Amino acid sequence: MDKMPKWADVILTPLISLILAMGISALVILAIGESPWTALTTMVDGALGSSYGWGFTLYYATNFIFTGLAVMVAYHAALFNIGGEGQAAMGGLGVALVLLYLPLPHWALALPVAMLGAAAFGAAWAFIPAWLQAKRGSHIVITTIMFNFIAAAVLSYVLVNLLRPVGSMDPASARFPAETALPRLSELAAWVGIAWGRNTPVNITFLVAVLACVLVWVLIWRTRLGYEIRALGKSERGAVYAGINPVRITIVAMLISGGLAGMMAINNVMGESGRLVLNAVEGAGFIGIAVALMGRNHPFGIFLAALLFGFLYQGGGELALWTSIPRELIVVIQALVILFTGALDNMVRMPLERLFLALRRSGGQAR
Amino acid sequence: MSLKTSLLAGVALTAFGAGAALADPALIYDLGGKFDKSFNEAAYMGAQRWVEETGGTYRELEMQSEAQREQALRRLAESGSNPIVMAGFAFGDVLGQVAPDYPDTKFAIIDMVVDQPNVQSIVFTEEQGSYLAGVMAGMASESGTVGFIGGMDIPLIHKFHCGFAQGFKSIQPEGNVLMNFTGTTPAAWNDPVRGGELARAQISQGADVIYAAAGGTGIGVLQAAADEGILSIGVDSNQNALHPGQVLTSMVKRVDNAVFEAFTAGTDLEPGIRVMDLAAGGVDVAIDENNAELVTDEMQAAVEEARAAIASGEVTVHDYMTDNTCPAS
Numbered sequence: 001m002d003k004m005p006k007w008a009d010v011i012l013t014p015l016i017s018l019i020l021a022m023g024i025s026a027l028v029i030l031a032i033g034e035s036p037w038t039a040l041t042t043m044v045d046g047a048l049g050s051s052y053g054w055g056f057t058l059y060y061a062t063n064f065i066f067t068g069l070a071v072m073v074a075y076h077a078a079l080f081n082i083g084g085e086g087q088a089a090m091g092g093l094g095v096a097l098v099l100l101y102l103p104l105p106h107w108a109l110a111l112p113v114a115m116l117g118a119a120a121f122g123a124a125w126a127f128i129p130a131w132l133q134a135k136r137g138s139h140i141v142i143t144t145i146m147f148n149f150i151a152a153a154v155l156s157y158v159l160v161n162l163l164r165p166v167g168s169m170d171p172a173s174a175r176f177p178a179e180t181a182l183p184r185l186s187e188l189a190a191w192v193g194i195a196w197g198r199n200t201p202v203n204i205t206f207l208v209a210v211l212a213c214v215l216v217w218v219l220i221w222r223t224r225l226g227y228e229i230r231a232l233g234k235s236e237r238g239a240v241y242a243g244i245n246p247v248r249i250t251i252v253a254m255l256i257s258g259g260l261a262g263m264m265a266i267n268n269v270m271g272e273s274g275r276l277v278l279n280a281v282e283g284a285g286f287i288g289i290a291v292a293l294m295g296r297n298h299p300f301g302i303f304l305a306a307l308l309f310g311f312l313y314q315g316g317g318e319l320a321l322w323t324s325i326p327r328e329l330i331v332v333i334q335a336l337v338i339l340f341t342g343a344l345d346n347m348v349r350m351p352l353e354r355l356f357l358a359l360r361r362s363g364g365q366a367r
Numbered sequence: 368m369s370l371k372t373s374l375l376a377g378v379a380l381t382a383f384g385a386g387a388a389l390a391d392p393a394l395i396y397d398l399g400g401k402f403d404k405s406f407n408e409a410a411y412m413g414a415q416r417w418v419e420e421t422g423g424t425y426r427e428l429e430m431q432s433e434a435q436r437e438q439a440l441r442r443l444a445e446s447g448s449n450p451i452v453m454a455g456f457a458f459g460d461v462l463g464q465v466a467p468d469y470p471d472t473k474f475a476i477i478d479m480v481v482d483q484p485n486v487q488s489i490v491f492t493e494e495q496g497s498y499l500a501g502v503m504a505g506m507a508s509e510s511g512t513v514g515f516i517g518g519m520d521i522p523l524i525h526k527f528h529c530g531f532a533q534g535f536k537s538i539q540p541e542g543n544v545l546m547n548f549t550g551t552t553p554a555a556w557n558d559p560v561r562g563g564e565l566a567r568a569q570i571s572q573g574a575d576v577i578y579a580a581a582g583g584t585g586i587g588v589l590q591a592a593a594d595e596g597i598l599s600i601g602v603d604s605n606q607n608a609l610h611p612g613q614v615l616t617s618m619v620k621r622v623d624n625a626v627f628e629a630f631t632a633g634t635d636l637e638p639g640i641r642v643m644d645l646a647a648g649g650v651d652v653a654i655d656e657n658n659a660e661l662v663t664d665e666m667q668a669a670v671e672e673a674r675a676a677i678a679s680g681e682v683t684v685h686d687y688m689t690d691n692t693c694p695a696s
Contacts, residue, residue, distance in 0.1 A: 052445065056438070064531050160551040169521040171552050172433070199441055200466065268434065275460075278552055279432040317435075320428065321442060327429060 046318025056199020060135030061310030067288025083144025086151030087286025091262025122262015130254030397455030401600030413626030494530030496650030514569035518581035628675020
């Protein structure tokens with residue numbers, strides 16, 4: 001087979017991409033007269049050097065796991081769902097409505113109900129593009145990204161006109177009832193006697209995200225539905241020949257995808273802020289695309305890629321706080337990583353593949 | 368935790384050697400950015416003045432989205448900044464949650480009242496400054512119609528409008544005050560294009576003086592007014608120099624003084640409510656070489672008369688936020 005070993009594809013390619021991105025970022029930082037080494041140590045210390053940093057890194061990673069899984073499920077059906085941003089925003093609305101209007105006496109009860117609310121709203125937001133794609137052939141990339149804007153507009157209308165408490169000037173919902181607040185991992189750690197991550201937002205949703213990784217793996221590779229999704233993704237005509245209904249699978253895959261993106265809201269809306277604010281998604285929907293691409297559309301890869309982007313987010317925040325690198329350049333650094341690991345993937349993989357094949361051929365001749 | 372804290376502090380100190388020492392003050396800007404030529408920039412100027420006078424250092428942070436407020440606040444408090452000053456009412460709810468967790472840290476919030484034992488709430492009497500601006504607009508307007516363009520549609524900005532309308536009508540009781548808002552979300556503070564469109568719409572309705580209370584959006588309003596050859600009134604910072612000879616005045620809100628004084632007080636910052644009114648120099652209308660030829664002697668006299676009347680209590684400027692109504696409009 002003309003293929004390089006799997007470990008090189010899965011580990012070496014992203015690693016080299018990452019090193020290239022870091023190299024160019026270092027040049028950018030040098031060009032504005034700052035020290036790349038200080039920037040790197042600031043990021044590493046700030047994101048991984050303390051339990052405080054880890055708490056934030058894992059919090060961001062939780063967001064990215066959900067949106068990454070969302071992109072992945074759709075991708076296996078050959079659907080490019082770039083509407084994670086809007087689906088997660090609507091998921092937040094679902095969480096807020098459930099928590100504000102249903103009497104939920106304890107978080108253990110509130111969590112599953114809020115998950116349902118989040119998934120239902122996210123899935124509902126993905127349904128219309130899915131239906132348009134399946135029935136009308138409207139391209140999903142166009143419709144999902146347009147739905148991001150509609151979601152943002154709907155959300156600001158709802159927050160300003162319906163959910164804003166009387167007398168408040170801030171376009172945000174009221175606080176959710178205190179008894180529905182999710183336990184933070186720091187509280188769990190304190191419960192077993194470890195002081196870890198005080199005042200960090202990472203909460204029990206992180207464990208839900210890990211569970212979601214496992215479940216999505218089971219779904220895609222171990223169930224009949226997953227097989228149908230993958231078959232449709234490989235070849236629609238083949239799938240039809242095998243008796244798979246493409247309309248049904250397209251819609252189901254997008255509903256799962258939207259539901260996963262929506263579930264992100266239990267982390268940021270329910271777990272972190274405890275109320276619904278504008279722009280709560282903070283770009284995690286788009287980061288999910290990079291996470292899924294970098295993670296090779298496999299849940300384990302997505303978990304690792306989400307950790308990396310969690311590190312970039314938290315480390316970038318620390319850079320803004322401790323150095324005089326302007327915030328725009330921090331976005332540039334994050335964008336370079338996305339560019340190299342997501343978009344320019346083949347730039348690294350193809351030479352690497354050629355190198356491996358050449359090595360193998362010469363090795364073969366020697367034997 | 369104590370070991371980890373000291374480790375973290377050690378790392379911080381060694382890695383950023385020349386960086387800030389631990390009890391430095393910190394300033395958080397709201398959406399719209401540090402250099403919005405208005406509200407945030409006024410806060411920045413105050414901090415810079417403190418640096419020039421004391422040689423101290425401070426930490427600053429610009430908000431990029433609504434969702435970051437709590438993290439920003441906690442991070443600064445964790446890293447030992449004290450006091451922490453935040454520019455903008457939108458921090459109010461978050462500060463109410465965060466302040467009790469850091470009883471040894473002092474906070475100051477501008478434009479909002481947060482009732483916590485370690486918080487100083489700084490509020491301005493914008494209606495008084497706007498009243499003076501309204502008096503000047505009343506003297507300057509020939510058409511009898513003036514405009515008001517607000518940023519985000521919130522009671523705080525209605526307060527500017529109401530004072531402005533009351534001042535204008537004290538000169539031209541039959542005059543007309545147009546009112547428009549840029550939007551209903553914080554993005555409205557940073558939308559100069561829409562500000563310019565609203566200004567043109569008001570000009571087509573006959574407005575010949577337009578008052579912008581809209582943060583960064585006001586740049587577009589002032590630009591459109593200058594392009595169309597009418598007068599404008601700036602806000603928060605002194606914006607007279609943006610279009611010399613075409614900005615009638617600026618309703619300056621001394622956010623810079625508020626930041627400067629909070630930084631100077633340091634950890635001795637007095638909790639409670641601090642009212643920066645006309646008498647205390649918290650608000651005023653700016654008169655400098657850029658608008659000297661626009662301000663006639665009669666106008667100057669009218670402003671001084673109004674100022675004295677407010678100080679003596681002869682004129683009470685209505686505060687919109689007390690009852691959410693405006694008798695003047």
